[in-house]
Amino acid sequence: MQDSDQLKWALLIATLAMLIMAFFVILFVMYYQKKKFEEEKRINDIEKEHSRLLLDTALNSEETERRRIAQDLHDDIGTMLSLTKLSLNQLAKIIGNTGEKEEQIMGRAQSLVEETILHVRRITRELVPTTLERFGLAEAIDEFIHKLEDGNNLKITFQHSTEELPRQSPKVELTLYRIMQELVNNAIKHSNCSKINISLETNSKYISLRVTDNGIGFDHDLIKESSLAGLGLLGIQSRLSIVDGTVEFSKSENNGSNALAQIPVVPVIDSKPEPLHPFRRERVNL
Secondary structure, eight states, X not given: OHHHHHHHHHHHHHHHHHHHHHHHHHHHHHHHHXXXXXXXXXXXXXXXXXXXXXXXXXXXXXXXHHHHHHHHIIIIIHHHHHHHHHHHHHHHHHHOSOOHHHHHHHHHHHHHHHHHHHHHHHHHHHHSOHHHHHHOHHHHHHHHHHHXXXXXXXXXXXXXXXXXXXXXXXXXXXXXXXXXXXXXXXXXXXXXXXXXXXXXXXXXXXXXXXEEEXXXXXXXXXXXXXXXXXXXXXXXXXXXXXXXXXXXXXXXXXXXXXXXXXXXXXXXXXXXXXXXXXXSSOSOOO
């Protein structure tokens, strides 16, 4: 009887020991899995941050190149065109009334130079949106759509509340402006639309840009999965990833396209905007 009791106690102790060992083994496996997950998450975070920094550097380089080209256009090409215009005006005075044919040729040359100057101005302002720096996002968008409407059978509306739209950081404003440009240009080129609506709204959490049109629309998921995905849509997503923003594409109420980009609102510590304009001084006024 005593041997039987001892055997039972031995079995009980052995069972408890095995349970304790199993418990510690499970704890060790769980701890190892947790550490492995944390390490993988840390590596993924590092990779994401590295990719974000690479994108940020690439986009900053793109904007720097835009500024350089704009400055070259303004300082070099603009100066040469202004001098050419001045020379033609002086030549026209010297020639005088020599004949109708000569006057037509001179007038055509002056018109071409004047038109080229206007094109250089337009390209320079598109490369570096000076209105964005000086007056803010709403004014820059308003100026952009008024230029598009001139000479086109296209109706563009823009809704916003200036009072509820404080200045954002230069990076956020430039990101939204470039995205707006891309979405509007895509609508004009590919949707066969006659109306485009742009809205800019903000609340305590997000600043939202919505662009809709009455065109033929498109299936964004299908384009994204196929080889048709263009650099424009990829560029929009890349720009938004830098500022933790998102974009959603869908069909609008009139079967056109609807794009909604949202960026978290970050309080601006320094209210003075960073300079976007490439010109430290203006030597020649085109």
